[in-house]
Amino acid sequence: MGNRLERKIALVTGGSAGIGAECCKLFAREGAIVFAGDLKPLSYEAENVEYIRLDVTDTKNCEEVVSSIKNRHGKIDVLVNNAGITRDALIHKMTDELWDIVIDINLKGVFNMARLIGPLMMENGYGSIINISSVVGEFGNIGQTNYAATKMGVVGMAKTWAKEFARKGANVRCNAIAPGYVMTDILKTVPQDLLDQFAGLTMLGRLGEPEEIAKAALFLASDESSYVTGHLLSVNGGMRL
Numbered sequence: 001m002g003n004r005l006e007r008k009i010a011l012v013t014g015g016s017a018g019i020g021a022e023c024c025k026l027f028a029r030e031g032a033i034v035f036a037g038d039l040k041p042l043s044y045e046a047e048n049v050e051y052i053r054l055d056v057t058d059t060k061n062c063e064e065v066v067s068s069i070k071n072r073h074g075k076i077d078v079l080v081n082n083a084g085i086t087r088d089a090l091i092h093k094m095t096d097e098l099w100d101i102v103i104d105i106n107l108k109g110v111f112n113m114a115r116l117i118g119p120l121m122m123e124n125g126y127g128s129i130i131n132i133s134s135v136v137g138e139f140g141n142i143g144q145t146n147y148a149a150t151k152m153g154v155v156g157m158a159k160t161w162a163k164e165f166a167r168k169g170a171n172v173r174c175n176a177i178a179p180g181y182v183m184t185d186i187l188k189t190v191p192q193d194l195l196d197q198f199a200g201l202t203m204l205g206r207l208g209e210p211e212e213i214a215k216a217a218l219f220l221a222s223d224e225s226s227y228v229t230g231h232l233l234s235v236n237g238g239m240r241l
């Protein structure tokens with residue numbers, strides 16, 4: 001238990017499972033009141049983590065969620081844009097459906113949340129936005145044209161908001177984290193021999209734990225990173241894909 005996020009209000013999209021869940025739990029342990037916005041209910045119970053149904057692709061639903069948190073707490077200090085999916089195929093087999101759904105959730109969903117919460121943070125003069133990118137965005141990966149496009153897209157957006165939301169003296173910082181391979185549901189469809197190969201491509205010789213990404217998110221969410229903005233932080237065990 002620490003106090004690095006004491007009295008802070010945080011919203012983590014895709015907070016019901018995987019990396020988002022670890023962010024929620026860690027932020028709450030550091031004193032924040034945390035909202036886990038997700039399509040599906042929480043896969044865990046934690047003090048000061050509240051589930052809120054959220055579909056990041058549904059603009060109206062995003063507005064409802066943001067105004068309900070604003071009505072209760074008057075502010076949102078931390079936004080982690082974490083909700084994301086993969087729908088892999090070699091490009092010549094990538095259908096419009098596979099392209100559109102990944103763009104909709106991973107890119108439009110991030111845009112939807114920030115266009116509501118960024119201005120709120122500016123008004124409040126304070127905030128930290130963290131976009132979850134990927135090693136796949138940084139280096140590319142066979143079969144992931146759609147995913148790679150979104151994961152570099154969220155880096156461009158974070159760098160843009162670092163400039164846009166810091167206008168008028170607002171202390172609003174925006175950064176991105178590019179995790180390496182971390183064992184969560186998103187990797188369920190990846191064969192074990194490929195996962196072993198990915199582990200072998202890291203300097204540390206292993207995959208990451210969701211908590212290790214959450215710790216990086218805590219750094220960027222808290223004032224420990226008060227002079228860090230517009231930055232992409234790779235958390236990947238030294239992986240070069």
Ligand SMILES: NC(=O)c1ccc[n+]([C@@H]2O[C@H](COP(=O)([O-])OP(=O)(O)OC[C@H]3O[C@@H](n4cnc5c(N)ncnc54)[C@H](O)[C@@H]3O)[C@@H](O)[C@H]2O)c1
Pocket residue numbers: 013014015016017018019020037038039040054055056057081082083084085105109132133134135178179180181182183184185186187
């Ligand atoms: N696990 C990895 O190896 C890895 C590596 C790099 C980046 N990432 C990124 O980390 C983030 C979290 O992934 P994860 O590995 O924890 O996956 P996960 O599948 O365990 O969790 C993703 C969560 O997002 C939620 N979600 C999906 N669509 C949503 C929507 N429209 N609205 C709201 N919530 C929605 C899901 O219900 C789920 O709870 C993703 O953006 C992913 O791209 C993961």
